[in-house]
Amino acid sequence: MSAPQHDLDIALAAPPAQQPPQSPDDAAPRASAGASPETPQSVTVAGGGLLGMVLALRLAQTGHAVTLLEGAPRGGGLAGEQSIGGLDWDRFYHVVLLSDGRTRALLDELGLADRLQWGTTRTGFYTDGAMHSMSDTLEFLRFPPLSLLDKLRLGGTIFAASRIRDHRRLERISAIDWLRRWSGPRVLEKIWMPLLRSKLGDNAPLASAAFIWAIIARMYAARRAGLKRELFGWIDGGYAIVIDALQRRLDAAGVRTLHDARIVSIAGEASGTVATLADGRRIEAERLVSTLPVPVFASVCAGLRAEGRARAEAVVTQGIVCVSLLIEQPLSPYYVTNVTDRWVPFTGVIEMTALVPPARFGGRSLVYLPIYLPQDAPQWAQDDATILEPCIAALERMHPHFRREQVIDAKVARARHVLAVSTIDYTERAMPGLATGVPNVFQLNSAQIAQGTLNVDETLGVVEQRLAELRRAMQAGSKVAR
């Protein structure tokens, strides 16, 4: 089984899917439907990633006067684009799963449903200096680094996790302990540890078993019933076309969007809120909703009280440095190649053109090399050349037919806060609430994704599931501060 996206630069063969995929019709209705009348308010939405953009749209659709503040020159955040060799495409790789009902509903709403294309992919595994295909159950059974017993235990672990409905009890045990118990030490060492490290780097020992559970649940949801290979969706034009269409909707709905509007301070009082920008502008509103990453919010919101600050500090975020290469010819037939050898500086290879027909990219191949990092990693201080050189050298060693001369263009993208690590007792100890303790200041962000991994669909789910509660809290105003 192959895990499809950034949350899953993990790929394993596994038993067939248990859950039928959702259709767009499965998406819950928007929270605006049937809500009681509410007083229109002026609202600042801080952060113009997908979550902030969709939230701003929903609030404007329910009559509020919304100002959206985004620090970058364009909206979209992690789903934003870059230009590489004249090709405009996502700076971080994205796929859509059949089970991503909310994402598909959003594409429908934006008139982009026909831009969603589907394809099957293969998965590779680079381990002990050799490349293995691990795209179906047969290949998994042949996978040399594991004995038959190991494979049974691995399959059993995945199956057991897929049967668990209440992930909360898994939050009490570390992923490593849980995996050792179910899979045994060899599978832990050969498969799970490299995969955990690939996602969480040095934060891997901090993850609870709920993290693995969430990944496995999404892997299962990714599989079309009866199909032994994944069906992945890609958006023709990349997420940039979604962001552009969303921006047009925001403009039409009367949302005032400010780009290059980096927030340096957020303050809230009973009388209203103020967001101060780096250029000194002050944006006042009755309410403010932050969609900023938790550590950024905590750093700009000086009025956060002790409990809110303690919870924010308990959130451990994971970052990414991601190399993109546009190369003359395909590297491999695999969309995801999981890399378990520790000398390789990246932890996976995502070859977009193993999914998107290379003709779409003028016959060239687009490859991403993700390096997931904790906050204190030395790579944050390194320049592009220092990041690139060892990555290209490693790719030459892994793929003897690949030479650096084939690289047409290379880019390095960095995001300091990509996801909140599912630490032990995360929901109890760290997960931020809607109320911040600062009057009239609320937060909605991906750190509130309780039962899933970071992806666009879960991000949209945060808005969908909490919008009604947010609107009620906004109406109640400063009384909700806890």
Ligand SMILES: Cc1cc2nc3c(=O)[nH]c(=O)nc-3n(C[C@H](O)[C@H](O)[C@H](O)COP(=O)(O)OP(=O)(O)OC[C@H]3O[C@@H](n4cnc5c(N)ncnc54)[C@H](O)[C@@H]3O)c2cc1C
């Ligand atoms: C490598 C990678 C691969 C991925 N692959 C997939 C995939 O295959 N499928 C999938 O569905 N999802 C994928 N995702 C996840 C998806 O991109 C995210 O779920 C989604 O984009 C998160 O949106 P967000 O608005 O919550 O966060 P962000 O995009 O982080 O938005 C936060 C916004 O706040 C802004 N901001 C920060 N500080 C300030 C400040 N001080 N002032 C003003 N603005 C500020 C930022 O610029 C940003 O725009 C991937 C993510 C990554 C990193």
